[in-house]
Amino acid sequence: MRFGTQVCGDPALGAAREWLVADGRGGYAMGTVSGLRTRRYHGLLVVAGDTPASRHLGLAALDPVVRLPGGRIVRLGVHEWADGVIAPQGHLLLEEFALVDGLPRWRWRIGATVLERTLAMRHGSSCVAVVDTLVAGGPVELSLEALCTWRDQHGERRAGDLPVREVAGGAVVADAYRLRGRLAGGGHPGTAPAGPPDTRPWAERAGDAVWAPDGTWLLNVHHRMEAERGYVPDEDLLLAGRFTATLAAPGEALETTAWAGDLGVEPPPAASIVAAERDRRRILTAGAVGATAELTLAADAFVVATATGPDVVAGYPWFGAWSRDTMTSYEGLFLTTGRLEQGRELLRAYAATLSEGMLANTADGGAVGYNTADATLWFLHAIDRHVRAADDDDLAAELVPALDEVLAAHLRGTRYGIKVDESDGLLVQGADGEALTWMDARVDGMGVTQRAGKAVDVNALWCNGLAALAGLRERAGQHSDDLRRRHAVTEAAFRRRFPAPGGHLFDVLDPDDAAMRPNQLLAYSLPYAPMEPDPAVLHRITDALLTPLGPRSLDPADPAYRGVHGGTLRDRDLAYHQGTVWPWLIGPLGDARRRAGLPTREVLTGLLAHLSDFGLGAVSETADGDAPHRATGCPFQAWSVAETMRIHVTSTE
Numbered sequence: 140m141r142f143g144t145q146v147c148g149d150p151a152l153g154a155a156r157e158w159l160v161a162d163g164r165g166g167y168a169m170g171t172v173s174g175l176r177t178r179r180y181h182g183l184l185v186v187a188g189d190t191p192a193s194r195h196l197g198l199a200a201l202d203p204v205v206r207l208p209g210g211r212i213v214r215l216g217v218h219e220w221a222d223g224v225i226a227p228q229g230h231l232l233l234e235e236f237a238l239v240d241g242l243p244r245w246r247w248r249i250g251a252t253v254l255e256r257t258l259a260m261r262h263g264s265s266c267v268a269v270v271d272t273l274v275a276g277g278p279v280e281l282s283l284e285a286l287c288t289w290r291d292q293h294g295e296r297r298a299g300d301l302p303v304r305e306v307a308g309g310a311v312v313a314d315a316y317r318l319r320g321r322l323a324g325g326g327h328p329g330t331a332p333a334g335p336p337d338t339r340p341w342a343e344r345a346g347d348a349v350w351a352p353d354g355t356w357l358l359n360v361h362h363r364m365e366a367e368r369g370y371v372p373d374e375d376l377l378l379a380g381r382f383t384a385t386l387a388a389p390g391e392a393l394e395t396t397a398w399a400g401d402l403g404v405e406p407p408p409a410a411s412i413v414a415a416e417r418d419r420r421r422i423l424t425a426g427a428v429g430a431t432a433e434l435t436l437a438a439d440a441f442v443v444a445t446a447t448g449p450d451v452v453a454g455y456p457w458f459g460a461w462s463r464d465t466m467t468s469y470e471g472l473f474l475t476t477g478r479l480e481q482g483r484e485l486l487r488a489y490a491a492t493l494s495e496g497m498l499a500n501t502a503d504g505g506a507v508g509y510n511t512a513d514a515t516l517w518f519l520h521a522i523d524r525h526v527r528a529a530d531d532d533d534l535a536a537e538l539v540p541a542l543d544e545v546l547a548a549h550l551r552g553t554r555y556g557i558k559v560d561e562s563d564g565l566l567v568q569g570a571d572g573e574a575l576t577w578m579d580a581r582v583d584g585m586g587v588t589q590r591a592g593k594a595v596d597v598n599a600l601w602c603n604g605l606a607a608l609a610g611l612r613e614r615a616g617q618h619s620d621d622l623r624r625r626h627a628v629t630e631a632a633f634r635r636r637f638p639a640p641g642g643h644l645f646d647v648l649d650p651d652d653a654a655m656r657p658n659q660l661l662a663y664s665l666p667y668a669p670m671e672p673d674p675a676v677l678h679r680i681t682d683a684l685l686t687p688l689g690p691r692s693l694d695p696a697d698p699a700y701r702g703v704h705g706g707t708l709r710d711r712d713l714a715y716h717q718g719t720v721w722p723w724l725i726g727p728l729g730d731a732r733r734r735a736g737l738p739t740r741e742v743l744t745g746l747l748a749h750l751s752d753f754g755l756g757a758v759s760e761t762a763d764g765d766a767p768h769r770a771t772g773c774p775f776q777a778w779s780v781a782e783t784m785r786i787h788v789t790s791t792e
Contacts, residue, residue, distance in 0.1 A: 140238040140433075140751055142172055147233035150175055150217075150225060154363070157181075157774045158243045158755050159455050160267075161440035162260040165191025168267050169456055172755075173230040174217045174245070176200065177364040179374065180292050180456035183258070184316060186265045186399040191443055191452045192459025192503040194292040197316040198285065198397045199376050201269055203229070206280035207252060215247050215254070216284070221359035221373045240420040241436035241756055242413070252276030259416035261406055263444065265316075266398035268409035268416075273386035280385050281393050283320065283348075286357065287379040289313040293457065295374035298356035303379045308347040310379055316399040320348035320382030323410060324391040348393055352380040369707035423476075430747045434784040437757040438472050441777040442481065449485040453501075454760055454773030462489065462498040463577060464778050466517035467723065471781025474528045475788055483534060486522055490541045496548020497557075512557050512568035512575035515545055516600035520665070523607035526614060536615035542608050546622075549601075556591075560649075563636065564629035565593045566601040567649070576658075578692065578716035582709055588716045593648040595637055596658035599665055602630050606667035626667075633669040637662065642676055655683050655694035657724045664730035672735035681728065687745025688762045688770070689722035689779075695764065702765030704772070711771070718764035719771070722746060726782030733791065740790040746783050758783050 146152045153173030160168045165187030171177055176199065184198040202216030215229035234248040245256045253275040259268050271281060287303070289312060290296040304311050309319040355378045366372035384393045394409035406412060423439055424432040441452050451472060453464035465485075473482030489498060498518055500511040519542060526535045552558035555570040568575050569591025576597060578588040605626035609619035637644045637659075644659035646652045659680065663672040684690040693700050693716070701714035725746060729739040745768075746758060753759045754774025761772035 140755060142236045144234060147173055147236050148231050149173075150219075150230065153230060153233075153236070156751070156753065156755055158238065159440060159757070159775050160242060160258060160260050161443075161452075161455070162187070162265060162267075163262045163443055164265060165443045165445070165452055165459070166194060166260070166265050167440075167455055168258060168260055170243075172236045173233065174215075175219060175225070175230065176360070177219075177362055178456065179295060179362050179365050179370070181362075183269065184265070184267045184397045184399070185292055185456070186316065187443075189446070190459055190502065191445065191450065192501075195289060195315070196292050197287065197289055197312065197399065198267065198318065199288055200284075200286040201395060202227075202284040202286065203247075203254065203256070203271060204282040204284060204381075205249065205252070205254065206282075207249065208278065213249050218357075219361040219363060221361045223361075238755055240417045240424075241433070242417060242420070246274070250276075252279060254279075254281070257413050259413040261398075261412045262416055262419060264398065264406070265400055266396060266406045266412070268406070268412035269395045269397075270392050270409050270413055271395075272392040273389050275389055277389060277391075278385055278387040280383065282381045282383040283393060283395060284353075284381045285310070285318055285379045286376040287312045288374070288376055289315045295371055298358060298375040298377075301377050301379075303352065303354070303377070305350065305352060309350050309382070310352065311402060312379060314402075316397055317402045318379075318382075318395065318397045319405065320350065320384070320393060320395045321408065322346055322348050322384040322386075322391070323394050323408065324387070348382040348384040348395075350380055350382055353378045354380075367705070368711075430750060430787060431784075433750055433756045434780060434787060435476060437775070437780045438476055438784055440757075440775065441468070441780065442472055442478065448488040449481045450488075451485075451777055453777050455754075455775040456773070458773060459501065459503045461501040461503070461514075463500065463511055463514035463517060465489075466498075466514060466521045467577075468778040468781035469517075469521035470524050471726075471783075471785040472777065474524060475781075475785050479525070479529050482525055483529070483531065486518075486525060486534070486538070489518060490538050493541055493545065495553045496545040497553055509554050510573055510575055511579075512555070512566075512594070513577060513597050513600055516597065516604045519545065519604040519607055520600065523611060523666070526611060532614045535611045539608075539611055539615045539617065542611065546605075546608060560593070563632035564625060565598050565632055565636070565648070567593055568597060578658075580712040580715040582712050587713055590647050590652070592650055592652075593636075594658065595644050595646055595648075596661045598629075598633055598637075599659075599661035599669060602626065602633055602669040603661075603665040603667045605629060630669045633662070637670075642679060644670070654697055654699075655680070656692060657684055657690040657721070657727070660690070660724065660727035660731050663734060664727040668734070672731045674735045674737060677731055677735055677737065681742075685728070685742065686720050686762070686764070686766075686768050688720050688749055688759075688768050689746065690724040690728055691718050691720050691764045692716045693718045693764075700764065703763050704761055705763070705769075714764075715761070720762040720764055720768055721779075722749075722758050722760075722762070723776070723778040723782045726778075726786055729782075729786035729790070733789075738790075738792050739786060740792055743783065743787055743790060747787070 214227035574586030758779035760776035
């Protein structure tokens with residue numbers, strides 16, 4: 140994936156395309172093609188805390204400053220300020236931005252002088268590696284200005300106390316993270332030289348770069364995306380100091396590492412980290428080409444290691460772990476990519492957290508919340524898919540007791556009015572001020588799409604879960620007659636009650652809501668779906684809802700439809716499920732079309748083209764319902780990637 144001067148040199152284009160490199164722990168480096176920081180989340184070292192959601196921004200930028208022969212100084216960084224000025228304007232000298240194995244690479248050209256930057260995170264640790272290599276020209280003096288902070292990723296810091304102390308080869312910022320720079324010569328740009336350290340060709344040129352402390356505060360750095368989203372758009376950054384080295388000939392590089400954790404244990408040289416991460420990614424994508432390789436790398440970013448085992452980041456840059464997103468994404472992130480052992484460990488860990496027959500929704504806000512009616516049903520679906528894909532009867536036997544308690548809790552009633560209506564076997568949910576389905580936006584303490592009652596997607600998952608649990612019991616050598624009988628009653632009630640006069644399905648029953656929404660797709664798409672897909676009905680649904688980036692959340696003909704997902708948080712939440720496009724729904728649509736004997740590949744065209752439009756190599760959380768369907772929300776969203784990946788690898792003409 141490559142972009143030239145027409146994109147890199149135009150902030151409206153280059154700054155609208157974002158890259159992400161995750162560290163496997165929930166932290167990341169993130170920015171834009173042009174180098175302009177447009178979000179408060181952008182930076183080279185974002186460190187995960189005890190959970191993936193508790194992140195801090197450390198190193199915001201490393202701005203290159205080149206001194207050419209003759210003394211001319213060229214600044215290659217790029218920043219926007221509160222008064223609207225963009226300075227410096229290093230993006231105008233970018234001749235190329237590329238993703239190579241999913242890792243960003245920039246090339247600046249200053250006449251005959253070409254400087255290349257590569258970047259990677261050291262997988263499994265909070266460490267970023269940046270390699271700035273002289274590709275052509277020289278000699279030049281290169282300085283890297285370290286723009287630093289230490290703050291919650293959701294906030295901002297103003298000029299004030301930010302302690303920086305010098306150490307050998309660099310500095311430590313706020314006792315939270317450390318920076319080190321070193322000069323390396325020879326070798327191929329951006330790769331680790333072969334051979335043991337004492338025989339490498341660049342050994343004579345290896346050594347610390349010169350660190351010069353500064354301490355100047357840069358005031359009112361502007362983030363245009365935060366302004367657009369209605370948040371505080373400006374912050375101050377500390378120019379902690381600069382690394383300087385002379386790059387005498389092509390192939391020589393200034394390597395910088397920044398890391399958190401044990402600051403006394405230095406990571407390997409930056410070029411070695413880049414090479415190791417590139418090798419790891421090539422192993423992940425071995426045999427994959429095109430969009431399959433891109434989506435495989437995108438999926439890798441969401442699977443993280445935590446203190447309690449594997450988990451899933453719902454979206455970068457601002458989400459942590461959400462059980463609904465994790466379980467909806469499970470097939471695409473773990474089964475499609477062959478992560479069976481990690482997936483098994485995750486499912487076992489989540490089973491241990493069940494409370495009153497429910498998975499917690501999320502703890503992103505600090506407190507654990509159980510306000511979800513469908514996450515636990517998606518969990519049951521994920522276990523069933525895993526057991527069948529891995530032929531893992533041992534896991535079925537281990538988890539069936541916990542799943543039987545899930546069944547019992549839903550039968551007797553659990554939190555938020557979630558309970559089976561024994562008159563028809565369907566699942567009821569709802570509580571004042573709550574929105575318990577995946578359409579969970581709230582404004583002024585009330586659910587925008589509360590959907591209290593018998594929601595079509597929740598009941599499709601309930602029917603699917605009853606059949607799945609029956610099968611899991613049987614694989615574990617246990618009887619399932621009671622579940623088979625209950626499933627038959629519930630499925631019959633679903634088929635009798637949910638069809639609406641227009642030919643599609645009611646979105647909610649008791650009270651009835653016939654709004655045309657994509658939730659009904661689950662009734663046709665799940666492995667034990669209660670409805671047989673009718674091509675004519677699917678045509679009506681797709682004709683009303685489908686866009687190039689996936690289905691809308693509401694028919695544009697509905698008076699409640701909102702076609703633009705933008706503005707303040709309130710504006711966005713009011714539109715979130717009232718017409719906004721959700722790419723993850725391409726999964727249920729694709730499955731429903733496949734079951735109906737319809738082609739699936741053709742509905743993926745726009746999503747695969749989207750891989751180079753917004754979050755590079757990934758699929759966004761949402762998009763405007765109205766054309767041209769501007770991408771919104773998180774640029775890198777787990778269930779969007781997972782479901783696009785899953786349908787893509789199984790698509791048919």
